[in-house]
Amino acid sequence: xxxxxxxxxxxxxxxxxxxxxxxxxxxxxxxxxxxxxxxxxxxxxxxxxxxxxxxxxxxxxxxxxxxxxxxxxxxxxxxxxxxxxxxxxxxxxxxxxxxxxxxxxxxxxxxxxxxxxxxxxxxxxxxxxxxxxxxxxxxxxxxxxxxxxxxxxxxxxxxxxxxxxxxxxxxxxxxxxxxxxxxxxxxxxxxxxxxxxxxxxxxxxxxxxxxxxxxxxxxxxxxxxxxxxxxxxxxxxxxxxxxxxxxxxxxxxxxxxxxxxx
Amino acid sequence: xxxxxxxxxxxxxxxxxxxxxxxxxxxxxxxxxxxxxxxxxxxxxxxxxxxxxxxxxxxxxxxxxxxxxxxxxxxxxxxxxxxxxxxxxxxxxxxxxxxxxxxxxxxxxxxxxxxxxxxxxxxxxxxxxxxxxxxxxxxxxxxxxxxxxxxxxxxxxxxxxxxxxxxxxxxxxxxxxxxxxxxxxxxxxxxxxxxxxxxxxxxxxxxxxxxxxxxxxxxxxxxxxxxxxxxxxxxxxxxxxxxxxxxxxxxxxxxxxxxxxx
Numbered sequence: 001x002x003x004x005x006x007x008x009x010x011x012x013x014x015x016x017x018x019x020x021x022x023x024x025x026x027x028x029x030x031x032x033x034x035x036x037x038x039x040x041x042x043x044x045x046x047x048x049x050x051x052x053x054x055x056x057x058x059x060x061x062x063x064x065x066x067x068x069x070x071x072x073x074x075x076x077x078x079x080x081x082x083x084x085x086x087x088x089x090x091x092x093x094x095x096x097x098x099x100x101x102x103x104x105x106x107x108x109x110x111x112x113x114x115x116x117x118x119x120x121x122x123x124x125x126x127x128x129x130x131x132x133x134x135x136x137x138x139x140x141x142x143x144x145x146x147x148x149x150x151x152x153x154x155x156x157x158x159x160x161x162x163x164x165x166x167x168x169x170x171x172x173x174x175x176x177x178x179x180x181x182x183x184x185x186x187x188x189x190x191x192x193x194x195x196x197x198x199x200x201x202x203x204x205x206x207x208x209x210x211x212x213x214x215x216x217x218x219x220x221x222x223x224x225x226x227x228x229x230x231x232x233x234x235x236x237x238x239x240x241x242x243x244x245x246x247x248x249x250x251x252x253x254x255x256x257x258x259x260x261x262x
Numbered sequence: 263x264x265x266x267x268x269x270x271x272x273x274x275x276x277x278x279x280x281x282x283x284x285x286x287x288x289x290x291x292x293x294x295x296x297x298x299x300x301x302x303x304x305x306x307x308x309x310x311x312x313x314x315x316x317x318x319x320x321x322x323x324x325x326x327x328x329x330x331x332x333x334x335x336x337x338x339x340x341x342x343x344x345x346x347x348x349x350x351x352x353x354x355x356x357x358x359x360x361x362x363x364x365x366x367x368x369x370x371x372x373x374x375x376x377x378x379x380x381x382x383x384x385x386x387x388x389x390x391x392x393x394x395x396x397x398x399x400x401x402x403x404x405x406x407x408x409x410x411x412x413x414x415x416x417x418x419x420x421x422x423x424x425x426x427x428x429x430x431x432x433x434x435x436x437x438x439x440x441x442x443x444x445x446x447x448x449x450x451x452x453x454x455x456x457x458x459x460x461x462x463x464x465x466x467x468x469x470x471x472x473x474x475x476x477x478x479x480x481x482x483x484x485x486x487x488x489x490x491x492x493x494x495x496x497x498x499x500x501x502x503x504x505x506x507x508x509x510x511x512x513x514x515x516x517x518x519x520x521x522x523x524x
Contacts, residue, residue, distance in 0.1 A: 141433075143505065176432075253454070
């Protein structure tokens, strides 16, 4: 089996430890800083990310194969193994004992460019810019917001920025987008849930930042967002599913004991 | 064409006016108080409801045919005509000039009974009862809430009780349930959005009220909720769709002018 490792630079020690452990069991084709601009067309069976959820996101966008997330500290939404669980990972790789967690993604078109997102596409004004008018239009209707920005997210992104803005938690296999305004005027704070078959146009009254999965990519007045044909695949240890990760990460829907949460 | 009229008793004057106007254009088979316990198997092409959204809900459950809602005052989520728009309604009936608004529904099983809901199924403690533990389980995971109750709603119900509890607005054609806890402990206030293909079990630590579309139907400790094979059909005037109704009713996503909402 051939693997590649992407790491976040401040996880270099943990990443080196992972590399040293793995190389006697599998062929490690590369060991790269995840901020490097590369795309690995083929040549590996699985990519391993050592870092946080952001590192996994970056790894997912650099490969066509499945990704396994390894994290120091606490588990993330995308990571399934802790740095000190390498023995378990080696055993799971040997027997290919994973849960395949397949997620659908977004395709975003601005006036001049095209992007691919796993979590979300955000149109957001600069801090020193005045509040903008946003028009969100689709086959099912048109909605207007006077706000700092608009987030269009996948179910995967529902536990990211949308959640921080008050949005619901969507299970990954829901076929719907979530649209959440950032700091809207006139109490229009609720999220809208829209079928994934829709094509969503967002138009701003002034040029604002387009932020794709957390990275500012350009300034624009309009984007069109729809479901992308590309799915991404995370490999997780058996038993660590989405419902477990939201309980672990944010304590949502956790078991309670007589005197509090377990 | 054969129609039947259901009215809310405090709308009797408006309803009589509707009846008097319609009877010279169509055959009015019945004129009934909507609180009457009846089911009209067949014999009418369309049922007309005169009252609020609750009257439309009740009418939808008493017939197999489409329903048209007429309202005094402001339009509701389910009504498309005002009492003073009878001439337009007569013309629309004559030319069958409607938008068909088809909604999917819930099937609810308690230990002993079975129900059908358009908006929601709610398990909710009495005011003088202590907070209960709720376990919500499905194929995709199990979630625990220490709360006053749990609401399982359709997209149609997302603009009803769920909205009042902080839930998102779902477009009617989204294939997902929404689960929203009522006054949960430990900050677990967010709604969960779940594919409509799921079968959702809700278990309470003590017997609580089961409320179906706003009516208390029994006390129970557990229910199973899934998508029902029955769709309901509302007829609305052309141009009055769901996005228009949420702008009219709650001002969400309304057009803004320079100095405020239009």
